[in-house]
Amino acid sequence: MAGADILIGIDAGTSVIKAVAFDLRGAQLAAASVPNRYQAGGDGSATQSLAQTWDDCAAALRGLGDKVPDLARRTAALSVTAQGDGTWLVGRDGPVGDAWLWLDARAAPTVARLAAGPANRARFEATGTGLNTCQQGSQMAHMDAHCPDLLDRAEVALHCKDWLYLNLTGVRATDPSEASFTFGNFRDRRYDDTVIAALGLEHRRALLPEIVDGAEQTHPLTAEAARATGLRAGTPVSLGYVDMVMTALGAGVYGGAGDVACSTVGSTGVHLRAVRAQDVHLNAQGTGYVICLPIPGIVTQVQTNMAATLNLDWILGVAAGILSDVGQPVTHRDLVAHIEGWLAQSKPGQIVYHPYISEAGERGPFVNADARAGFVGLSAGHRYPDLIRAVAEGLGMAMRDCYAAMGPLPSELRLTGGAARSRGLRGILSAALDAPVRVSERDEAGAAGAAMMAAVAIGAYPDMESCIAEWVTPLLGAAEAPDPDLVAAYARLFPAFSAARQALPPAWDALALARAPKGD
Numbered sequence: 001m002a003g004a005d006i007l008i009g010i011d012a013g014t015s016v017i018k019a020v021a022f023d024l025r026g027a028q029l030a031a032a033s034v035p036n037r038y039q040a041g042g043d044g045s046a047t048q049s050l051a052q053t054w055d056d057c058a059a060a061l062r063g064l065g066d067k068v069p070d071l072a073r074r075t076a077a078l079s080v081t082a083q084g085d086g087t088w089l090v091g092r093d094g095p096v097g098d099a100w101l102w103l104d105a106r107a108a109p110t111v112a113r114l115a116a117g118p119a120n121r122a123r124f125e126a127t128g129t130g131l132n133t134c135q136q137g138s139q140m141a142h143m144d145a146h147c148p149d150l151l152d153r154a155e156v157a158l159h160c161k162d163w164l165y166l167n168l169t170g171v172r173a174t175d176p177s178e179a180s181f182t183f184g185n186f187r188d189r190r191y192d193d194t195v196i197a198a199l200g201l202e203h204r205r206a207l208l209p210e211i212v213d214g215a216e217q218t219h220p221l222t223a224e225a226a227r228a229t230g231l232r233a234g235t236p237v238s239l240g241y242v243d244m245v246m247t248a249l250g251a252g253v254y255g256g257a258g259d260v261a262c263s264t265v266g267s268t269g270v271h272l273r274a275v276r277a278q279d280v281h282l283n284a285q286g287t288g289y290v291i292c293l294p295i296p297g298i299v300t301q302v303q304t305n306m307a308a309t310l311n312l313d314w315i316l317g318v319a320a321g322i323l324s325d326v327g328q329p330v331t332h333r334d335l336v337a338h339i340e341g342w343l344a345q346s347k348p349g350q351i352v353y354h355p356y357i358s359e360a361g362e363r364g365p366f367v368n369a370d371a372r373a374g375f376v377g378l379s380a381g382h383r384y385p386d387l388i389r390a391v392a393e394g395l396g397m398a399m400r401d402c403y404a405a406m407g408p409l410p411s412e413l414r415l416t417g418g419a420a421r422s423r424g425l426r427g428i429l430s431a432a433l434d435a436p437v438r439v440s441e442r443d444e445a446g447a448a449g450a451a452m453m454a455a456v457a458i459g460a461y462p463d464m465e466s467c468i469a470e471w472v473t474p475l476l477g478a479a480e481a482p483d484p485d486l487v488a489a490y491a492r493l494f495p496a497f498s499a500a501r502q503a504l505p506p507a508w509d510a511l512a513l514a515r516a517p518k519g520d
Contacts, residue, residue, distance in 0.1 A: 004076035007454050008064065009447030011243060012057060012082035012160055014038060014101065019060040020447035021068050024076065024460050026471035031444060032063030039098070044105035050088060050095035053160065054167045061229040072232045078221075079214060079454035080168065081240035081446055082161035084178060085134040087143070089154040090166065096154045099163075102134040105360065107142035108369065114141060114199065121286065123198035128280055128290025128301070129181040132363055137182045137199045144204060157207040165239045169219035173212040177241035177292045183208060186290045186299050187277050214238035215294040215453045215464065238454040245291045245300050246449030248272045251440045252414040252476050253300060254293060255468045261410035263399060265429065266417035269305035271364070271402040273410055274298055281407035287365050288405060294453050295464045303364035303402035308395055309418045311355040311373065312339070315391045319384065342385035343392065343424040349489035351386060352376040352497050353394035354504070365405035368505060370512040376500045392425055396432030396490065397497040403433060413437045414476065416445055431486030436479040440472070
């Protein structure tokens with residue numbers, strides 16, 4: 001398109017949808033966002049309206065048009081990524097009910113049954129991905145057993161970004177990343193009969209859509225979508241990979257010397273390392289994900305913590321509640337400002353804290369819905385700054401636990417998320433891995449990763465490596481070396497963290513039983 005000098009990345013998260021404009025060399029120009037709502041039920045359900053999600057996506061694109069002059073004419077291409085996992089069913093006349101999100105826990109009994117079955121290890125060897133309630137395969141197997149009418153009425157099973165792509169282009173498709181970690185093999189990025197059979201879904205195979213690689217192929221924006229978004233009909237649209245790897249791609253998971261890793265340490269923790277497909281380390285526990293990158297032969301190994309900085313929010317909330325009760329109310333921001341000072345007042349490596357604060361337990365590098373947070377090693381001499389440090393160190397120990405499950409510890413960590421803003425927290429995470437940390441200046445890494453796929457697809461760059469060299473590498477800050485004293489302290493702390501984590505499951509089981517309502 002003549003005069004087209006903008007790429008748009010759409011990143012549809014669980015609670016917000018963002019549309020971000022970049023120039024062809026990766027500079028961010030503007031962003032617009034719309035809140036995206038979901039409903040949680042007492043039965044473990046977490047659902048989202050398909051129609052509302054598309055309306056919100058279109059509204060975000062229109063909002064971007066309000067900020068960028070002549071956006072429609074200037075847009076060379078757009079790409080979409082979104083929250084991963086979940087099940088977005090579409091039938092002949094549109095959505096089949098609301099989507100089951102990655103947060104939905106209703107498939108837990110089916111996951112337990114399938115995980116104990118003789119075919120599950122073969123399924124893991126193909127996908128590289130541990131079975132959990134988040135996944136479309138688990139959810140569809142549960143639907144097939146307990147509410148088959150949902151699948152009977154469907155013509156295709158999509159993910160969130162696939163649903164948005166359908167509305168943008170009219171094409172029913174999914175991408176190689178979600179296709180292979182759910183129903184396929186990460187080595188050839190295709191559906192795998194062994195995996196589908198292990199899930200008991202051979203008779204539902206017709207619901208699986210075509211696999212489209214958005215770094216190689218685009219489809220034109222439809223006239224209907226153009227009217228809804230304010231963009232031009234015919235604009236090339238790229239189907240991005242799942243949001244975890246798009247964020248990691250935009251933040252620097254690939255590129256540079258050595259064994260580079262990338263962690264997003266926000267409310268949750270996502271830990272990824274880029275490796276050649278033949279070098280994937282499949283752990284004996286059968287946990288984690290293997291998710292393809294839009295680079296031939298390269299995949300990410302992934303482990304995810306259910307809660308990361310949510311643990312700090314909790315310990316700060318305890319202080320806020322106490323102060324409020326005695327008539328000295330403070331804000332969360334007030335307390336965050338004191339974290340660096342509290343860390344300076346405390347001695348490292350004295351208390352073990354397991355950061356399993358989520359009511360859903362933990363999923364990386366082990367899966368236990370009853371896992372809970374706790375301190376080990378408290379004494380009468382410990383004060384609040386010591387607890388703050390223990391919680392922060394718990395995030396570092398959990399990160400190390402995740403990377404250890406994927407092989408040797410990385411030689412460099414690229415960091416994004418809330419923890420990246422704190423020098424003290426960066427120092428703890430760096431020392432926990434004994435690796436230098438680099439922080440990306442990229443604000444919207446997920447949308448940038450998606451836009452990078454569009455850039456390669458339309459030929460603005462010959463390959464993804466060339467795009468990374470201009471969009472990602474220049475935005476990485478200088479390497480911050482770990483403190484040798486902290487490294488030594490955490491090398492001594494990690495065995496205690498691991499020993500306690502491995503010994504605690506019977507206590508977690510007993511607590512779950514004790515907390516259960518009588519009669520259950």
